[in-house]
Amino acid sequence: MTTFARNRDPLLWDALSHMRKRDVNDPARELSMFKRLFSPTYLNDAGSGNPEAVMKIVSTGMGRQSLAQLTAYIARSAEYMEDEEPLALEDETGQLIDGKAMEKSIVDEWVEDFEPLASYKEQLWKLELKNKLEFERAKLQYEGTDEKRIREINLALKREKVTDENGEEVNFHFHAPKDLTHIILSVGGDGHNIKHATEATRRFLRDNFEAQGYRYMFVAHDDTDNLHFHVIVKNKNIIDGKRLQFDKADLFTLRHDFAYHLKQMGIKRVATLRRDRIITLKSIKAQKEELFERHEIFKEKYAEQRPINVHKYREQVHKKAERLKRITERELKYSKLTPTRASELRQQLAEIKAFEKKAKMETKHISPTDPQVTTKQLQNEAKRLRSKDPAKSRRQRKHMQKYLKHFETEVNEAIRHFKIVQKRAGIDTTKHIKQLKEIKKSLGLGVGVGLKLRI
Known part of the structure; x- marks a missing residue:
């Protein structure tokens, strides 16, 4: 029981x-x-x-x-x-x-x-803090204002932790x-x-x-x-x-x-339970079809020689496929007593795994047919970054550093692809690789944070 x-x-x-x-x-x-x-x-x-x-x-x-x-x-x-x-x-x-x-x-x-109050008197401040947060949340939810603050309060109540004026975490978990x-x-x-x-x-x-x-x-x-x-x-x-x-x-x-x-x-x-519902199986099928469709769109863009962020696409495909696999495996675990449903889930899981393997092979060595397109796009983005005004706050600096790291990854991905194209297809991409390395040098990438951008 x-x-x-x-x-x-x-x-x-x-x-x-x-x-x-x-x-x-x-x-x-x-x-x-x-x-x-x-x-x-x-x-x-x-x-x-x-x-x-x-x-x-x-x-x-x-x-x-x-x-x-x-x-x-x-x-x-x-x-x-x-x-x-x-x-x-x-x-x-x-x-x-x-x-x-x-x-x-x-x-x-x-x-x-x-x-009795005496049983938790030493923890009374925790109870008062929790009540204060719950009152503030209820008021904000009723007024329909400051969604950001509501999310902060929800997180604080869930974790039972708040950050004080000195930036230190205060635990208000109540033992009673x-x-x-x-x-x-x-x-x-x-x-x-x-x-x-x-x-x-x-x-x-x-x-x-x-x-x-x-x-x-x-x-x-x-x-x-x-x-x-x-x-x-x-x-x-x-x-x-x-x-x-x-x-x-x-x-x-x-x-x-x-x-x-x-x-x-x-x-x-x-x-x-959600895991027992047929609608969950329908959702898995729908998400799988959406993933397949996105991959077809990617291949069309590649065939038309459009600028492609291969690294970002590969990362997104991997995340979505892994998530779908986790969901399907979990559903399969709880569906062993329903043979028909279990069989369908196993089929979906096999298709997702096959797609992930195929997508990895297709994108592993892919590179735009015309390297000049990718090089030109990266040069334009580097020019835009160099012309930006200095960051005025810590938050802006943090965002700029994060974006620079992402941009550096894109440049490195392009360099790696061009080297593969040169080696396997015999196409001379030395000029483009040199141009990409100059982009990194002009932005100070690869040497710390890279601050020729005055961040």
């Missing part, structure tokens, strides 16, 4: 009162992640292409401030949401929490059972049991009724959390194209005092049950 399942009280969970009679013998009612590929219903869902029901653990939190901020955010009653109409939350008993007074009351009630968990349940797709979706969510939460002794409150957000529900769960079980925990198998089982409840309310949703 999984971590979440171990926390269940068998006297409650196994009671027939918590399982509708019509559901007891339904094989789709509960599905194990490890036995999913033996289920005909699951395999049919994986190939159906129906919208997916999503369950996502957004964050965990500790203390009054974290709960108050999160409650205000999902209820649209935060101080920066003055133009919004506040939403009423609903708890596990069905009671509506409407207005700031009731929100404060429920926060006070939950906090009484939170982890968490008091609450923020979950998003997404219905996805279209053609659904919000009342039916809310009832399905209510039943799902009641069966999987309230029946096991976990308190929660939830609310629907339909202000975007994707109807979703925010859920705040109090981690401490009111029956046995155990903490709420999840693992991947738990999330799979819960998501499957959420999809089941949606189906019961007439909203057709499935819950499958």
Whole structure:
């Protein structure tokens, strides 16, 4: 059994009162992640292409401030949401929490059972820093401004590290049991009724959390194209005092049950792993065809004697082919119990490997038929670089150094190709090789950073 399942009280969970009679013998009612590929219903869902029901653990939190901020955010009653109409939350008993007074009351009630402050007093600054970052992110996301700062905050919260004024990293990882968990349940797709979706969510939460002794409150957000529900769960079980925990198998089982409840309310949703979906195989085929098509375009450009950056093309082909191989191998690993799908994946993998080998052979010694075209292009680029104004900031200098390194690689690639052409085809490219070496010398390439560009 999984971590979440171990926390269940068998006297409650196994009671027939918590399982509708019509559901007891339904094989789709509960599905194990490890036995999913033996289920005909699951395999049919994986190939159906129906919208997916999503369950996502957004964050965990500790203390009054974290709960108050999160409650205000999902209820649209935060101080920066003055133009919004506040939403009423609903708890596990069905009671509506409407207005700031009731929100404060429920926060006070939950906090009484939170982890004592004395247990993490020395780490309190970390909690305050995390709450500050989460508040700033929520405000910026609501206002829809400063996407760069939002990305910075997301990265900091993910790594649990920030950079201080002295440029040093500060770790604010928190070592203490968490008091609450923020979950998003997404219905996805279209053609659904919000009342039916809310009832399905209510039943799902009641069966999987309230029946096991976990308190929660939830609310629907339909202000975007994707109807979703925010859920705040109090981690401490009111029956046995155990903490709420999840693992991947738990999330799979819960998501499957959420999809089941949606189906019961007439909203057709499935819950499958991405690696099991037929759409993944279609995506692999589409990306492979795109790679093949790009290679044909490259060969056409070469035949027409256009200037070609062979080094850059080779690098891109290698990256894309390697990525596709990794994806296909991973999908194949999880598709051994479905012979037809496994056979198709093996075929795709063989084609990708054959293409990569062929592309390497075709581009290994390739060079434009007329070396003068490439030489002229590189000379023009070198002239442009020499005429640039001096860099005015550290950031500009860094970018210029990076570009110079790339440009040096291009010149070296051209020199190497011309030498191969001279050796194998008997075409005299000495003049062009000399011109390319002069380009390197004029820019100071190959001798450190190369600073005749005043960077």
